[in-house]
Amino acid sequence: QKEVEQNSGPLSVPEGAIASLNCTYSDRGSQSFFWYRQYSGKSPELIMFIYSNGDKEDGRFTAQLNKASQYVSLLIRDSQPSDSATYLCAVSNAGGTSYGKLTFGQGTILTVHP
Amino acid sequence: DTGVSQNPRHKITKRGQNVTFRCDPISEHNRLYWYRQTLGQGPEFLTYFQNEAQLEKSRLLSDRFSAERPKGSFSTLEIQRTEQGDSAMYLCASRGVSGNTIYFGEGSWLTVV
Numbered sequence: 001q002k003e004v005e006q007n008s009g010p011l012s013v014p015e016g017a018i019a020s021l022n023c024t025y026s027d028r029g030s031q032s033f034f035w036y037r038q039y040s041g042k043s044p045e046l047i048m049f050i051y052s053n054g055d056k057e058d059g060r061f062t063a064q065l066n067k068a069s070q071y072v073s074l075l076i077r078d079s080q081p082s083d084s085a086t087y088l089c090a091v092s093n094a095g096g097t098s099y100g101k102l103t104f105g106q107g108t109i110l111t112v113h114p
Numbered sequence: 115d116t117g118v119s120q121n122p123r124h125k126i127t128k129r130g131q132n133v134t135f136r137c138d139p140i141s142e143h144n145r146l147y148w149y150r151q152t153l154g155q156g157p158e159f160l161t162y163f164q165n166e167a168q169l170e171k172s173r174l175l176s177d178r179f180s181a182e183r184p185k186g187s188f189s190t191l192e193i194q195r196t197e198q199g200d201s202a203m204y205l206c207a208s209r210g211v212s213g214n215t216i217y218f219g220e221g222s223w224l225t226v227v
Contacts, residue, residue, distance in 0.1 A: 042221075043220050043221040046216075046217070088156050099145070101159050
């Protein structure tokens with residue numbers, strides 16, 4: 001079992017729709033959860049992070065965390081063609097000897113079509 | 115530009131040659147990470163520095179790979195006797211003392227032919 005799993009997609013949604021991206025993780029000691037966006041040929045760009053159970057909203061983006069289910073999601077409202085990219089879920093265990101390093105899923109390719 | 119800087123951005127090398135990548139982290143970030151990313155995969159952790167000390171190395175980092183951060187500022191990643199399987203994007207990232215957010219550089223693409 002991979003430490004962080006994402007549906008690789010591709011996920012295709014029409015412009016203006018809600019895109020839902022999901023991620024599960026295996027390490028119950030994970031404390032911090034991140035969503036990165038990566039355009040083709042570019043490096044990952046942080047969208048948002050979440051530490052506590054529940055929802056966290058930032059503009060059109062909402063991250064949801066359920067530690068009991070070891071599940072993280074990212075909702076993108078009013079999807080735009082410019083949102084087309086690979087979305088990477090990453091988790092971190094800031095304690096112990098992990099030094100806060102991120103463990104990534106394989107990414108979900110999102111395509112928003114006009 | 116005060117972000118994480120990496121160079122060279124692209125490197126094409128023949129199999130068996132040595133290559134070195136440099137990373138300049140965000141100023142005053144004492145924590146530095148190297149990752150490797152191949153097509154269709156998420157970044158994979160290679161190694162971590164806190165100041166000048168290399169505190170963790172992944173099993174992915176074979177004997178042909180070496181990383182340094184001599185004065186706790188910039189870092190270098192050297193790959194000796196490159197193999198075609200080393201072709202990937204090498205990402206450097208940094209984090210501050212109190213922050214929990216890791217910021218990535220633009221990456222260095224390596225193609226081994």
